[in-house]
Amino acid sequence: MLEDHFFKDENSKRQILRQLNILNIKMDQLSQDISNINLIQSRQYEDPVQQESILDQFQLHLRTEEDLNLFEDFLQNKENISEVVKELSVIGGTNFKVMVKRLMQRVLHDELAILYSWIGFKQKKTFYH
The missing domain is CATH 1.10.287 (Helix Hairpins)
Incomplete structure (x- = not known):
């Protein structure tokens, strides 16, 4: 055959x-x-x-730690968190790993992203607290 x-x-x-x-x-x-x-x-x-996108207010991709700190301050308000989650939820992905990668690429510029790791490997700053 x-x-x-x-x-x-x-x-x-x-x-x-x-x-x-x-x-x-x-x-x-x-x-x-x-x-x-x-x-x-x-x-x-x-x-x-x-309405103007909440994410556009921060001109994402965040490039500096100052930008990141301003964004974190903005997220202290629960209404702001809800709006950001709603906008980011449409990014999606085929699985959790892909989704997180796509979200990080949307939010962080490479210049800022290379300074961080999830738990601080290679003496980088941590996202996880």
């Missing part, structure tokens, strides 16, 4: 399965992105008066 001949090589099987897995992940991400776009559009129809 053609199938037996084609799949004799285990390496070929692994490569095909790997490619299928990558395609599935990309399809999941596209599906999430489409859902986010639909959510954004539905919110626009609910509230036709466009």
